[in-house]
Amino acid sequence: MERRTFTLGAAAAATGLALDIPVPGGWMKALASELTVARGDGRPNRILVVVQLSGGNDGLNTVVPYRDERYVQARPKLKINASEVIPFQNDLGFHPSLRSLESQWEAGRFSVVQGVGYASPNRSHFESMDIWHSCHRKQDRTQSGWIGRYLSGCSDSEQKDAPGVHVGAEPLPLALVERGVQVPSLASIEQMRLKSKSKVMQMEEDGTASAIGSAEKSSVGEGDSDLLGFVETSTSAALEASLRLEKALSVPDETGDFPSSGLGEKLKVVSRLILAGLGTQVYYVTLDGFDTHAKQAAVHASLLRQWSDAVSAFCKRMQQAGLQENVLVVTFSEFGRRVSENASQGTDHGAAAPMFLAGPKFPAPLVGEHPSLNSLDDGDLKYHIDYRDVYAAVIEGWLGAASLKVLDGDYREGAEKLRLFG
Amino acid sequence: MPIDAKTTLAEIDPAFAWQKWSPADQEPWDEQRVRLLYRRGAFGAGPKEIARGLKEGPEQCIATLLGEESQSTELARQVEVFEKESGAIAAAVRAGGDIDRLAAWWLHRMLHSPQPTLEKMTLFWHGHFATGADKVVDSELMYEQNRWLRQHALGDFRAMVHGISKDAAMLLYLDSATNRKAHPNENYARELMELFCLGEGNYTEKDVQELARCFTGWEIRRKLFRFNEYQHDEGVKTLLGRSEIESGESAIDVVLAQEAMPYFVVGKLVKFFVMDEPQASRQFLEPLVKTFIASDYSIRHVVHQILLSNLMLSLWSVGRKVRSPVEYALEIVRSMEATANLDRLAKMLRPLGQALFYPPNVKGWDGGRAWINSSTLIGRSNFVVDLLGDTNTRFAGGSLENWIRAQGIDSKEAWMEWLTKSLVAVPIPDIERDALQKGMAGRTNANGWTAPLISLSQNPRIHLS
Numbered sequence: 001m002e003r004r005t006f007t008l009g010a011a012a013a014a015t016g017l018a019l020d021i022p023v024p025g026g027w028m029k030a031l032a033s034e035l036t037v038a039r040g041d042g043r044p045n046r047i048l049v050v051v052q053l054s055g056g057n058d059g060l061n062t063v064v065p066y067r068d069e070r071y072v073q074a075r076p077k078l079k080i081n082a083s084e085v086i087p088f089q090n091d092l093g094f095h096p097s098l099r100s101l102e103s104q105w106e107a108g109r110f111s112v113v114q115g116v117g118y119a120s121p122n123r124s125h126f127e128s129m130d131i132w133h134s135c136h137r138k139q140d141r142t143q144s145g146w147i148g149r150y151l152s153g154c155s156d157s158e159q160k161d162a163p164g165v166h167v168g169a170e171p172l173p174l175a176l177v178e179r180g181v182q183v184p185s186l187a188s189i190e191q192m193r194l195k196s197k198s199k200v201m202q203m204e205e206d207g208t209a210s211a212i213g214s215a216e217k218s219s220v221g222e223g224d225s226d227l228l229g230f231v232e233t234s235t236s237a238a239l240e241a242s243l244r245l246e247k248a249l250s251v252p253d254e255t256g257d258f259p260s261s262g263l264g265e266k267l268k269v270v271s272r273l274i275l276a277g278l279g280t281q282v283y284y285v286t287l288d289g290f291d292t293h294a295k296q297a298a299v300h301a302s303l304l305r306q307w308s309d310a311v312s313a314f315c316k317r318m319q320q321a322g323l324q325e326n327v328l329v330v331t332f333s334e335f336g337r338r339v340s341e342n343a344s345q346g347t348d349h350g351a352a353a354p355m356f357l358a359g360p361k362f363p364a365p366l367v368g369e370h371p372s373l374n375s376l377d378d379g380d381l382k383y384h385i386d387y388r389d390v391y392a393a394v395i396e397g398w399l400g401a402a403s404l405k406v407l408d409g410d411y412r413e414g415a416e417k418l419r420l421f422g
Numbered sequence: 423m424p425i426d427a428k429t430t431l432a433e434i435d436p437a438f439a440w441q442k443w444s445p446a447d448q449e450p451w452d453e454q455r456v457r458l459l460y461r462r463g464a465f466g467a468g469p470k471e472i473a474r475g476l477k478e479g480p481e482q483c484i485a486t487l488l489g490e491e492s493q494s495t496e497l498a499r500q501v502e503v504f505e506k507e508s509g510a511i512a513a514a515v516r517a518g519g520d521i522d523r524l525a526a527w528w529l530h531r532m533l534h535s536p537q538p539t540l541e542k543m544t545l546f547w548h549g550h551f552a553t554g555a556d557k558v559v560d561s562e563l564m565y566e567q568n569r570w571l572r573q574h575a576l577g578d579f580r581a582m583v584h585g586i587s588k589d590a591a592m593l594l595y596l597d598s599a600t601n602r603k604a605h606p607n608e609n610y611a612r613e614l615m616e617l618f619c620l621g622e623g624n625y626t627e628k629d630v631q632e633l634a635r636c637f638t639g640w641e642i643r644r645k646l647f648r649f650n651e652y653q654h655d656e657g658v659k660t661l662l663g664r665s666e667i668e669s670g671e672s673a674i675d676v677v678l679a680q681e682a683m684p685y686f687v688v689g690k691l692v693k694f695f696v697m698d699e700p701q702a703s704r705q706f707l708e709p710l711v712k713t714f715i716a717s718d719y720s721i722r723h724v725v726h727q728i729l730l731s732n733l734m735l736s737l738w739s740v741g742r743k744v745r746s747p748v749e750y751a752l753e754i755v756r757s758m759e760a761t762a763n764l765d766r767l768a769k770m771l772r773p774l775g776q777a778l779f780y781p782p783n784v785k786g787w788d789g790g791r792a793w794i795n796s797s798t799l800i801g802r803s804n805f806v807v808d809l810l811g812d813t814n815t816r817f818a819g820g821s822l823e824n825w826i827r828a829q830g831i832d833s834k835e836a837w838m839e840w841l842t843k844s845l846v847a848v849p850i851p852d853i854e855r856d857a858l859q860k861g862m863a864g865r866t867n868a869n870g871w872t873a874p875l876i877s878l879s880q881n882p883r884i885h886l887s
Contacts, residue, residue, distance in 0.1 A: 054783075123630075124612070124616055124622055125783070125785075126616075126622075126785055127622055166795075171775070171788055171792035171793075172792070172795050184795065184796030185795035185796055185797050185798075186797055187773060187797035187798075187801075188797075191797045191800060191801060191804075192796065192797060194800055194803060194804065195803070195807040195808070224430040224431055224699070224700045225697070225698070225699040225700060227698065227699070227741065227742065227743075227791070228741060228882070228883070228886060230791055230794070231744070231794060231882040231883070231886060234794045234795070234796075235799055235881075235885075237796060238796035238797075238800055239799075239880070242796070242800055288783070291609075293596075293597035293607055293608075293609045294597040294600065294607065340605075342602075342605040342606070342607050342608075343601070343603075343604050343606070343607065344600045344601070344602070344605070344607050346597065346607070348607065348608045348609070349612075
């Protein structure tokens with residue numbers, strides 16, 4: 001890898017930043033011109049926001065077959081009663097916490113894909129999450145994720161913003177990883193501000209960004225690991241994202257009415273970045289805590305409310321901005337939970353579960369059948385829609401790209417049958 | 423024969439890798455090696471510790487880190503003084519019940535313990551038997567677990583697993599505190615095999631269900647472990663091919679007797695001390711696994727062998743780990759003999775991705791590349807700005823400038839040299855060194871001394887160990 005050292009004069013001074021760090025490639029020069037470009041130019045026509053419910057969401061208590069005797073028997077303490085559900089078709093009802101999404105549902109802007117999963121389900125959180133992220137089983141796992149691979153296929157040299165952004169304090173999800181693709185993680189906007197501003201005032205100023213060429217080859221861990229190359233590209237991406245954000249967010253805050261919950265705050269950041277006109281196409285956020293082995297009812301109700309309130313606030317903000325046909329929110333979890341509740345008023349790890357789509361107008365509010373409670377797989381719901389069929393539909397039908405390489409397999413037939421998008 | 427830095431792991435002979443390293447003409451016992459041991463086996467070192475380590479030689483240096491001078495009354499005295507001080511802090515903190523202050527108490531131990539490897543291993547086990555205060559809530563239980571982990575941190579691994587399986591904080595965290603006969607809770611059973619002892623793929627779903635049955639009736643009442651025989655499933659259980667399992671304890675023994683266990687544990691220790699990647703093969707771990715088994719699963723024996731090995735001290739291991747946030751922060755503090763407001767320091771670790779007592783989930787911190795992202799990198803630079811900008815931060819009791827002069831450093835160039843040598847494990851190419859020097863030219867005021875460190879905090883190399 002070729003590495004160059006830049007010292008930044010005027011451009012850094014303009015943003016109040018001093019950077020005398022070595023950076024790979026030529027982004028710093030591009031950045032200098034980018035800083036003068038008006039905002040709002042680069043927004044992609046189709047944006048994807050992924051919401052990950054970590055820990056295994058109890059799909060059965062989210063989309064509830066409340067009239068099914070087998071459900072009532074399997075959930076003596078945890079069942080959602082007929083009087084509580086938000087009923088819709090086919091003897092199914094939503095958990096009462098989904099109240100805020102009702103208006104989206106009625107407007108045809110919220111859709112449920114039922115019974116999603118994969119063959120021989122893995123019930124480890126970490127393995128199953130990795131399967132959803134990488135689209136590979138452990139034995140043939142590559143260290144890359146489906147979104148990372150998608151983003152690497154649509155690299156655009158004109159594009160100055162990160163192709164994907166992860167908003168959250170947890171490590172970068174595997175789904176966004178791919179060699180050569182830098183997806184920044186933003187814990188919060190505040191945490192992306194460099195504090196070392198006083199330094200620039202003392203910098204000797206030569207007025208222009210001047211490049212000192214250097215073609216030093218890393219000698220660390222060549223062959224089986226390139227940690228140095230990794231921290232170098234990560235550092236330049238971090239500083240670039242920090243400068244770009246500062247610029248993009250220098251406009252007044254017009255964020256709409258977001259709940260002050262963790263997910264609400266994250267989707268508010270996403271909303272701000274989209275409205276600021278960032279060229280980013282994929283945003284990724286998570287909501288943790290769904291591993292409800294004990295005393296599930298209150299925790300699950302509160303998590304679902306947090307999720308539905310945040311997603312509906314986000315959708316409303318996009319509608320206000322006239323972006324409702326441009327932004328899709330996809331929600332998933334690594335697995336559902338066991339049909340029968342356990343003794344701790346909770347549920348253990350399960351298998352198939354619903355996915356949720358929100359944002360644009362959908363042809364069908366309900367996709368696929370609710371998994372049968374008659375025919376279980378070791379006590380768990382059976383899947384009948386492969387999660388990669390849904391991914392393929394999102395890649396082909398929403399993002400308008402080819403899914404074969406991204407998913408490392410042909411899921412187009414399954415995707416077409418789903419008819420997720422108009 | 424030295425192991426060249428460019429050699430891949432597959433090309434290294436496992437037997438040689440784990441043999442005891444000895445100084446030679448090409449590979450002298452030098453400052454670089456003392457620093458390496460203090461980075462990996464402790465939380466960095468100040469000038470006095472570096473000088474002592476040089477004098478001690480490799481074996482004694484490691485014995486010092488591990489607190490192995492059992493015959494030394496001097497160490498015993500130091501430990502006594504330190505424990506008294508730490509105990510007083512703990513008493514004040516526990517009275518308040520604030521978990522953030524508990525983190526400050528632990529940071530004090532990491533910074534000042536005369537047995538630093540013990541603290542490092544306690545941190546290792548905190549990530550291995552990860553338990554989060556967000557769910558446990560009770561700070562006293564978190565304190566007790568921490569104390570217990572420290573007591574066993576270099577001891578017998580099997581005793582550790584038996585003990586943690588009855589630890590109140592752990593059982594609350596993994597919901598096994600109310601594990602009933604009629605509906606066993608699978609959470610602890612699964613993680614015991616997947617994350618604590620064997621690794622994924624070394625058991626079946628059926629084993630998880632059977633092991634959960636073995637643990638029925640293991641409860642926590644009034645913050646203490648209790649066996650409730652009325653809730654214990656007395657039926658026949660088959661676990662990992664064994665069918666005569668009388669109790670939860672014997673079930674743990676069955677798990678511990680699995681062939682995969684020593685490879686799993688030793689592999690994790692190698693990752694922690696030597697390299698983030700690539701993952702070592704079973705064959706490569708074989709010599710250490712032998713030590714582990716022969717010593718009756720003594721963690722101390724394995725850690726000792728790793729630290730004193732050819733693989734470690736040939737310098738092949740340099741730059742092969744990403745500094746954890748705790749390492750990054752404390753190595754900066756310790757290198758300059760600094761003292762800081764520890765409550766604030768504990769909070770400053772949060773945006774860097776490693777809040778003590780709050781591991782992200784039961785898997786603990788992934789480490790390696792997962793430490794690094796845009797927010798944590800910006801955070802690492804801001805950490806230095808905040809640390810140096812805090813008037814509570816003192817350097818051997820005085821100002822930064824006085825401390826620098828006391829080291830015999832009289833120019834900004836020499837100061838940058840010193841910082842680079844002390845904090846950057848991987849050599850900086852001359853061209854970048856020039857740029858770093860140039861970036862701080864012409865500064866004369868007191869703040870001028872902080873500029874080089876802030877500058878370094880934005881250099882990617884500082885993140886490698």
